[in-house]
C-alpha cells in the first residue's frame with residue numbers, strides 16, 4: 446500500500462506515523478472513536494441484529510462513529526435512536542475497548558450504560574438492523590455477537606456489574 450502526503454501529494458517514505466520528506470508535514474494514524482449504547486430496561490439489555498457487513502446476521506451493541514466534534518456519549522445516544530427508535534440517557538461509562546473494524550481501520554469503542562428516556566418499544570427503524578431483542582444477563586448471545594474480539598468482553602463486563610460484581 447502506498448501512502449501520500451495530504452499536504453503536498455508527495456509519496457511518504459513509510460507508513461505513518463512519519464514525516465513527509467518533501468514538505469515536512471507530519472502524518473499520524475489514530476483509532477476512530479465510536480460511542481456504544483448499553484440500553485437497559487427491567488434488567489435486560491437491548492441488542493440489534495446486524496443487516497449489514499461486517500458481521501452480517503450477528504447481534505450487535507447499538508452504536509457508531511463519532512462526528513468530528515461529537516462527544517462519544519452523544520454519539521452513543523444518537524446512534525441508539527437511529528438504530529432502534531429508542532431514546533436513551535447515558536448513566537455511566539462502562540469502559541473503552543480498542544478493536545480492528547474492517548480493512549485496517551482501528552476503533553476506540555466507548556460504551557455507556559443507558560436508561561430509557563421516554564417510553565415506546567424498540568423498532569428496527571434502520572436498514573442496518575433486522576431485529577431487536579431484550580436480553581437478560583444470563584441470556585446474552587456471547588457466541589453470536591459481532592466484533593467478538595471486544596464485544597464479548599463488553600457484554601461480560603456489563604453482566605458482571607449487574608450481579609453486584
Ligand SMILES: [Zn+2]
Pocket residue numbers: 450451452453454455465466467468469470
Ligand atoms: Zn508533503
